[in-house]
Every structure is written in structure tokens, then in C-alpha cells.
Amino acid sequence: MSTIAEVQTRIMSKDKEAKxxxxxxxxxxxxxxxxxxxxxxxxALGIIxxxxxxxxxxxxxxxxxxxxxxxxxxxxxxxxxxxEPSRENLYRPEGAFLASLSDAVKADIExxxxxxxxxxxxxxxxxxxxxxxxxxxxxxxQKVERDPAFYYLERQEWGPFxxxxxxxxxxGVEQSPEALGLEGIRKEQQAARERFAEIRRIxxxxxxxxxxxxxxxxxxxxxxxLAEGLESAAYRSAQADAELRLAELQGxxxxxxxxxxxxxxxxxxxxxxxxxxxxxxxxTQLSQIVRFYPANELxxxxxxxxxxxxxGEFLSTEPREANTEGGILPAIFGTVVMTLLMxxxxxxxxxxxxxxxxxxxxxxxxxxxxRIAVNNLAGVPSIVYGVFGLGFFAYTVGGSIDALFFPERxxxxxxxxxxxxxxxxxxxxxxVPVVIVAAEEALSSVPRSIRExxxxxxxxxxQTIRSVVLPHAMPGxxxxxxxxxxxxxxxxxxxxxxGVVKLAPELPVDGFxxxxxxxxxxxxxxxxxxxxxxxxxxSEAGKPMVFVTTLLLLALIVLMNSSAIYIRNRLKKKFAGxxx
Amino acid sequence: xxxxxREAPAAQVKESSTHSTVYHVAESxxxxxxxxxxxxxFYGESQALYNVNMEMQRGMVTALIGPSGCGKSTLLRSLxxxxxxxxxxxxxxxxxxxxxxxxxxxxxxxxxxxxxxMVFQKPNPFPKSIFENVVYPLRVEGISDKAxxxxxxxxxxxxxxxxxEVKDRLNESxxxxxxxxxxxxxxxxxxxxxxxxxxMDEPCSALDPxxxxxxxxxxxxxxxxxxxxxxxxxxxQAARVSDNTAFMYxxxxxxxxxxxxxxxxxxxxxxxxxITGRFG
Ligand SMILES: Nc1ncnc2c1ncn2[C@@H]1O[C@H](COP(=O)(O)OP(=O)(O)OP(=O)(O)O)[C@@H](O)[C@H]1O
Ligand SMILES: [Mg+2]
Numbered sequence: 001m002s003t004i005a006e007v008q009t010r011i012m013s014k015d016k017e018a019k020x021x022x023x024x025x026x027x028x029x030x031x032x033x034x035x036x037x038x039x040x041x042x043x044a045l046g047i048i049x050x051x052x053x054x055x056x057x058x059x060x061x062x063x064x065x066x067x068x069x070x071x072x073x074x075x076x077x078x079x080x081x082x083x084e085p086s087r088e089n090l091y092r093p094e095g096a097f098l099a100s101l102s103d104a105v106k107a108d109i110e111x112x113x114x115x116x117x118x119x120x121x122x123x124x125x126x127x128x129x130x131x132x133x134x135x136x137x138x139x140x141x142q143k144v145e146r147d148p149a150f151y152y153l154e155r156q157e158w159g160p161f162x163x164x165x166x167x168x169x170x171x172g173v174e175q176s177p178e179a180l181g182l183e184g185i186r187k188e189q190q191a192a193r194e195r196f197a198e199i200r201r202i203x204x205x206x207x208x209x210x211x212x213x214x215x216x217x218x219x220x221x222x223x224x225x226l227a228e229g230l231e232s233a234a235y236r237s238a239q240a241d242a243e244l245r246l247a248e249l250q251g252x253x254x255x256x257x258x259x260x261x262x263x264x265x266x267x268x269x270x271x272x273x274x275x276x277x278x279x280x281x282x283x284t285q286l287s288q289i290v291r292f293y294p295a296n297e298l299x300x301x302x303x304x305x306x307x308x309x310x311x312g313e314f315l316s317t318e319p320r321e322a323n324t325e326g327g328i329l330p331a332i333f334g335t336v337v338m339t340l341l342m343x344x345x346x347x348x349x350x351x352x353x354x355x356x357x358x359x360x361x362x363x364x365x366x367x368x369x370x371r372i373a374v375n376n377l378a379g380v381p382s383i384v385y386g387v388f389g390l391g392f393f394a395y396t397v398g399g400s401i402d403a404l405f406f407p408e409r410x411x412x413x414x415x416x417x418x419x420x421x422x423x424x425x426x427x428x429x430x431x432v433p434v435v436i437v438a439a440e441e442a443l444s445s446v447p448r449s450i451r452e453x454x455x456x457x458x459x460x461x462x463q464t465i466r467s468v469v470l471p472h473a474m475p476g477x478x479x480x481x482x483x484x485x486x487x488x489x490x491x492x493x494x495x496x497x498x499g500v501v502k503l504a505p506e507l508p509v510d511g512f513x514x515x516x517x518x519x520x521x522x523x524x525x526x527x528x529x530x531x532x533x534x535x536x537x538x539s540e541a542g543k544p545m546v547f548v549t550t551l552l553l554l555a556l557i558v559l560m561n562s563s564a565i566y567i568r569n570r571l572k573k574k575f576a577g578x579x580x
Numbered sequence: 581x582x583x584x585x586r587e588a589p590a591a592q593v594k595e596s597s598t599h600s601t602v603y604h605v606a607e608s609x610x611x612x613x614x615x616x617x618x619x620x621x622f623y624g625e626s627q628a629l630y631n632v633n634m635e636m637q638r639g640m641v642t643a644l645i646g647p648s649g650c651g652k653s654t655l656l657r658s659l660x661x662x663x664x665x666x667x668x669x670x671x672x673x674x675x676x677x678x679x680x681x682x683x684x685x686x687x688x689x690x691x692x693x694x695x696x697x698m699v700f701q702k703p704n705p706f707p708k709s710i711f712e713n714v715v716y717p718l719r720v721e722g723i724s725d726k727a728x729x730x731x732x733x734x735x736x737x738x739x740x741x742x743x744x745e746v747k748d749r750l751n752e753s754x755x756x757x758x759x760x761x762x763x764x765x766x767x768x769x770x771x772x773x774x775x776x777x778x779x780m781d782e783p784c785s786a787l788d789p790x791x792x793x794x795x796x797x798x799x800x801x802x803x804x805x806x807x808x809x810x811x812x813x814x815x816x817q818a819a820r821v822s823d824n825t826a827f828m829y830x831x832x833x834x835x836x837x838x839x840x841x842x843x844x845x846x847x848x849x850x851x852x853x854x855i856t857g858r859f860g
Binding site: 447448449450451452453454455456457458459460463467468471472 | 660662665690691693694696697698700702704705706707708716717719720721766769770773
């Protein structure tokens with residue numbers, strides 16, 4: 001038995017020993033606190049980049065259609081410039097230009113470390129100036145005014161006109177704009193636009209139907225010729241029938257053409273004479289004016305009106321002026337149809353593959369290799385898929401389809417060239433690895449106990465998969481589809497090879513049999529951005545459209561994804577348990 | 581009839597022929613529903629069952645008891661070939677169900693399983709509504725007559741003492757039920773198609789005493805119509821519901837006989853130790 005004192009000394013000496021050998025506080029590197037700054041910093045940087053990016057697109061996109069005032073600038077040399085100020089920057093005048101400046105200006109530039117200020121004006125009137133935008137040096141400016149008599153007129157062709165309205169010709173009678181008043185001009189313009197729409201309707205729809213039928217008759221005749229030969233009785237009788245019908249159609253065509261011409265003749269008697277800031281006049285048909293407003297006279301209320309009317313036009317009409325003006329309806333339509341088509345193809349294909357790999361195939365070296373190959377497919381550059389799609393789908397498969405089913409149209413290809421179907425298939429190929437991987441993951445996470453439960457009830461393997469395994473894996477599969485959809489909707493490069501075009505007046509869905517035309521080429525928002533931003537006559541003019549289109553593409557992807565996520569969450573809720 | 585040797589040592593059983601090992605069991609007079617002969621089972625290299633020989637009387641309740649990991653579930657799952665799903669599994673010996681060797685080549689496993697209901701150790705409801713869960717065995721048989729399904733559903737749920745709790749929410753997801761309710765749902769599913777044989781792997785381990793009593797009541801009710809094999813860790817339960825009890829230890833069948841005998845005069849020391857709680 002030891003005394004208390006003995007015990008105490010023993011404990012104390014043990015403590016000392018412990019202190020010498022072990023430290024009971026964790027050192028800094030073990031806690032990981034310093035690394036936390038790194039983690040947090042990386043996250044913050046990522047968030048800032050993404051938010052900044054989204055904000056830039058959102059702000060630029062949302063403000064594009066807001067009407068801006070028109071400034072009339074008088075330059076030092078007496079020239080006048082009228083336009084919307086679009087942006088300002090600092091630049092460094094150089095060489096001969098710098099030498100040609102006056103001494104006072106040179107001294108000013110010197111004081112600013114060689115920089116000068118300038119403003120970019122959208123001056124419009126491309127038909128008069130051969131440019132849409134003009135830089136104005138701050139040192140050149142003598143006077144800036146906002147003249148209420150200046151109008152911003154959006155035209156069917158040639159882009160906007162910025163200037164005064166000199167006179168308006170109503171039914172051949174010239175009238176002064178003051179006499180008519182803004183309301184009067186607007187009424188005439190609206191009437192003119194209606195005539196314009198009417199002409200378009202007759203030429204596009206009504207005559208379009210006739211043209212379609214004429215084309216069908218020609219093709220039918222050619223088909224008979226190919227099958228029976230030129231000398232056959234069948235061909236002769238068909239030809240006689242066709243001629244009768246064609247004569248009939250020609251009559252219809254002439255009648256409609258006459259109608260259109262009548263309206264056109266009437267339309268020509270309504271004109272508007274415009275005058276730019278330097279007094280050059282321009283006489284155009286009133287029906288060419290899409291929209292006009294006195295930019296410096298607008299109340300906030302009227303500005304909102306212009307803003308929404310521009311959005312309306314943007315979302316619901318076809319593009320004009322090399323895509324830099326007008327709407328993008330065909331591109332929205334093409335993107336949505338193509339993406340949905342892709343999902344329809346990729347979903348069963350990916351799920352069936354995953355089912356085989358996970359449920360039926362014997363898990364061995366071969367399956368492991370297939371799995372690795374599938375995963376690596378996701379890393380192939382998308383343009384390669386485009387090349388494959390063009391070579392295999394369009395030329396090989398499409399070419400054979402043409403030879404078999406549409407010989408009468410050759411040498412014009414039907415399926416044998418890029419089209420929305422081939423684009424959807426190419427993108428399906430591109431995104432199928434994502435779906436396979438996600439679906440396999442989802443299938444393998446189905447607990448074995450549930451499969452056993454089903455099998456013990458006497459269900460076959462297929463019954464088990466269909467009624468227990470697939471429902472259980474559905475939310476996971478949906479996640480894969482959502483990822484695939486987002487990837488597919490934003491992909492552009494391969495599409496440029498297999499069916500996207502700059503301008504496709506015919507939508508892939510219309511009123512002509514068989515209503516869905518999967519062989520047609522189509523417009524796509526992603527390609528539209530590329531085209532407007534980098535391929536148009538004036539990239540400065542296209543810039544706002546780039547932002548708006550990007551905004552729209554993002555909105556579209558968000559919309560499609562959130563509806564898919566909504567469906568997935570409903571599924572999940574259905575299967576979610578309260579079990580812990 | 582010969583008697584089982586007192587010690588029932590594994591070596592001796594292994595050498596004796598299958599049919600010589602006969603235990604004193606309570607008999608129903610209907611013969612054996614299941615007879616297991618010289619049954620060995622291997623998970624890859626490791627052997628989980630050693631030379632099991634037993635017969636389960638038709639229309640009676642047979643309890644399997646034994647310490648954790650002794651192979652009760654393995655044996656039970658061998659009876660409806662549930663073990664087929666496991667890779668690397670090999671077996672030796674025979675299991676005869678209603679005069680058919682179920683491991684013979686060409687046996688219709690699906691038909692076999694349709695004649696047997698199974699309740700698993702852990703509840704495993706399907707991601708479906710309560711109603712669809714219960715009638716699942718009928719659905720896989722292709723029955724779609726609404727009245728018939730509804731009747732079967734109600735009968736099965738009443739049998740598993742769940743009807744009153746779920747009768748108003750039959751179309752809700754089964755995954756929203758509590759653990760005990762899920763287990764009773766699985767019991768309902770197992771009896772819905774009225775199988776001839778019911779295999780239950782610790783059906784009451786997740787249940788409260790009231791539900792347990794109800795399940796035991798159900799077993800007593802079903803006794804006579806169904807052949808029931810139940811794995812349980814509760815000695816009292818085995819004593820209450822079963823006619824015959826088998827004690828397993830380390831993959832071997834140590835002792836098998838009428839429940840009364842096993843619980844009052846066990847022949848083997850290990851059995852005695854286990855049921856008196858000295859190990860296990
Ligand atoms: N899938 C498997 N693969 C390999 N070994 C297994 C497998 N399943 C079970 N075993 C082994 O077989 C033996 C018997 O397991 P079994 O599940 O039959 O025990 P049990 O008697 O049901 O136990 P418990 O009372 O805990 O449920 C154990 O040693 C276990 O580790
Ligand atoms: Mg078990």
C-alpha cells in the first residue's frame with residue numbers, strides 16, 4: 001500500500017514525462033485552419049468570376065432594347081454628327097494623325113500621358129454613310145445638343161435611320177409632318193405595315209402552298225418516269241393529268257400574284273421622306289419603317305413601350321439584315337426542337353446500354369474495357385463528332401435514304417446533307433457517355449435487398465428491372481439526362497458541320513405534309529451568336545444582339561433544365577422515405 | 581426409425597448416409613414439405629453450411645435458432661434459391677421441395693419462388709404505393725382484375741396486422757411507412773399470393789411487442805395451411821410459435837427436434853448453453 005503522498009509524486013512525475021514526450025494540443029497543420037483560407041479563397045474567386053460573367057451578360061442583354069437619346073454633335077470643322085452614344089474610351093492617337101492635330105490639342109494629349117478621349121456613336125443611315133458607327137474625338141467636339149425633331153427609325157432594310165422627317169406622302173399627296181402630327185404618321189405607318197404583312201402573307205403562305213403543290217406534282221412525275229420510263233403509258237397519262245392541274249395552279253398563282261401587285265401598287269403611294277443631320281434626303285416607302293420614335297422626346301412610359309415592343313419583335317419574328325436585326329424565333333425554335341429530339345434519342349439509347357452493362361453483361365475484363373471506352377468518349381473534341389456525323393449520318397445513311405426513298409429529287413439531297421435529325425443524332429452520340437455513366441451509377445445504387453424482394457415474389461429478371469429497379473433508378477437517370485441536355489443545348493461546333501445554317505426561313509415543323517421535316521437545316525442560338533458576333537458586316541452592330549441572344553440561350557437552357565429538375569424532384573418525392 | 585446420435589458430431593454425420601440421420605420431430609402426418617440432404621454451401625472458398633440434413637414438416641412451423649453468423653439466413657435463402665444472385669457461390673447436396681429437387685438442372689426457379697413467400701431480415705419495400713407493394717406477387721403473375729387485387733390486398737394487410745394503419749393511404753408511397761410498418765408490409769406481400777411455403781428471416785426484429793404478438797398470432801393462424809420456416813433470435817418466440825426447432829452453430833445443424841423437447845431436454849451441450857443464454 002502506498003501513501004497518498006507517494007501516489008501524488010508518482011502522478012506528477014508521470015505528468016512531467018508526458019509533457020516531455022507528448023503535446024496535447026494539435027499543431028496548426030493538423031487542424032487545417034490555414035488551408036481554410038485557400039479553400040474559401042478559391043471558392044470566392046470562382047463565385048466572383050461566374051457572377052461577374054452572368055451579370056455582364058444579364059445587364060448587357062437586358063438593356064440592349066432600351067431606347068437611347070440621340071445627340072447632335074457639332075465638330076470643330078463644322079461637320080455635324082447625329083447618333084446614339086454607345087460607349088466611350090481612352091485611346092492613344094499616333095503617327096500622322098497626331099501630327100495633323102493643332103498644338104493646343106497636342107498639348108492637351110501630352111498632359112494626359114498621350115491619351116485622348118473619344119465616344120462611339122451609332123449614326124445609322126448605312127445606305128448614306130457606308131458605316132453604322134463612328135468614333136468622335138472629345139477634342140473635336142464643339143457643341144452637343146438633343147434636338148427633339150430627330151427620330152430614330154428602324155427600317156426593314158439598311159438598319160436604322162437617324163434624322164428628321166421631312167414630309168409624308170399619303171396616297172400620293174404630300175403632307176407636312178406637322179400637319180399630320182406624330183399620331184397621324186404613326187397611324188399611316190401602321191396601316192402601311194399591315195399592307196406589308198398582307199403582301200408577305202400572300203407571297204409566302206398562299207403562293208407557298210401553290211409552289212409546294214407544283215413541286216410535288218413535278219416530283220411525282222419524275223418518280224413515275226424513273227419507275228416506268230418516259231415512253232410508258234402510265235407516264236403519259238400522269239403527264240396529261242399533271243399538265244391539267246398545273247394549268248389550274250398557274251391560274252391561282254396569277255390571281256394571287258395580281259392581288260399582291262395591287263396591294264404593292266397601293267403601297268407605293270405611301271412614302272416618307274427623311275432627312276439626315278447634314279440635309280441629305282432619303283425617300284422610302286412608309287411600309288419599310290418597322291418602328292420609329294422621337295428619341296429625345298420620349299417619356300419613361302413611352303420608352304417602356306418601345307422596349308417591350310422590341311422584345312416582342314425579337315422573340316416572335318425572323319431575323320433580317322444579316323441577322324443583326326429583327327427576331328430570332330427560328331433559332332429559338334430550332335434549338336428547342338433539336339435539343340428535345342436529342343433527349344428523345346439519347347434517353348432510351350443510354351439507358352438500354354447502361355442496363356445491359358450493369359444488369360446483364362457478365363462483369364469481366366471486356367465490360368470494364370467497354371466502360372473505360374465509354375468514359376473516354378466524353379473527352380473526344382466535339383468537332384470530331386461533327387465530322388463523324390457529316391460523314392456517317394449525312395453522307396452515308398442520309399445518302400442511302402435518298403437513293404432508296406427520294407430518287408426523284410436527286411441530285412438535290414433530301415436527307416443526304418446536314419439537317420436537324422442528323423444534328424440531334426450527332427449530339428446524342430456526343431452526350432450518350434454522360435447518360436450511360438449516370439444511369440449505370442443509378443442502377444448500381446439500387447439496393448440488392450429490393451431486387452431480392454422482387455425476385456422472391458416470383459418476378460422474372462425483366463419484371464424486376466422494369467417495375468422495381470428502373471423506378472428506383474429514375475431520379476439518377478434523370479440527372480444524367482439533365483446534364484446531357486445542358487451540354488447538348490450549348491454545343492455549337494459539331495452542329496456547324498451537320499445542319500445549322502445562318503438563315504433558315506423554313507422551320508422544321510410546318511403546315512405541309514408530313515408536318516415534321518427532320519431533314520431540314522435549322523437555326524440555332526449558339527450558332528447565331530457566332531454568326532452575329534463574328535460573321536456579320538459590322539460586328540459593332542451585332543454586339544448587343546450577341547448579348548441578348550446569349551441571355552436567351554441561357555434562359556432557354558435554364559428553363560429546360562428546371563423543368564427536368566422539377567420532374568425529377570417529383571419522382572424523388574414519390575420514392576423518398578421517412579426512414580433513417 | 582433411428583435416433584440421432586447424442587453428440588451429433590459433424591464428422592459422424594458427414595460419414596453417415598443422408599437418410600440415416602433422422603431426428604425426432606413433431607409430425608404433421610402430411611410428410612415433409614422440404615427436405616435438405618447433405619447440403620454444403622460455400623461463399624467462394626469459405627464454407628458457410630456443413631452437411632445439413634433436415635426435413636421440414638408440411639403444414640407446421642419450423643424455427644431456426646442459433647448465434648449470429650451461424651448460417652440461418654444462408655440456409656433459409658437456399659430454400660428458394662435466393663443465393664443464386666451471389667457470385668462465386670457453390671453448393672453440394674440436395675434440397676427437395678414437394679418432391680422436386682430444386683437444384684437440379686432445368687428447374688424453373690421463377691415457378692419455385694412463386695410457391696414460396698419470403699420475408700427478409702431487413703424490410704425491403706419497393707418504391708411504389710402501399711397497394712402496389714402488397715399485390716406485387718399477383719401482378720407478376722399477370723393478374724390485373726381490380727376487385728381481386730383489392731381483396732387480396734385487404735386480406736394480406738389484415739393478416740399482417742397493418743390494415744387499420746394504412747387502409748386510408750393505400751395509394752401513398754410505401755417508403756413513407758415506419759420501419760416496423762414496412763416490415764409488416766413485407767409480410768403482407770409475402771402472404772398476398774397465398775404461397776404454400778412461407779420463409780421468414782427474423783420477421784419481428786424491427787417490431788414492437790404488440791405488432792410482434794400480432795405476427796405470432798398470424799403465424800399460428802397460418803399454421804396448418806402453410807409450411808412455415810422462421811429464423812428467430814427470440815427463444816420465447818421459437819417456443820411460442822414453432823412445432824419443431826433446429827439449432828445451428830458455425831454452419832452445422834447441431835440439433836433438431838420437437839420444440840418442447842429442444843427447450844426442455846436438449847441433447848447437446850451447445851444447445852443447452854445457447855437456449856439458457858450461456859453463449860451466443
Ligand atoms: N454474401 C456473402 N458472401 C460471403 N460470406 C457471406 C455472405 N453472406 C453471409 N456470409 C457468411 O456466411 C456466414 C453465415 O451468414 P448468415 O447471414 O447466414 O448468418 P445468420 O445466421 O443469418 O446471422 P444473423 O443472425 O446475424 O442474421 C457468416 O459467417 C457470413 O459472414
Ligand atoms: Mg441472418
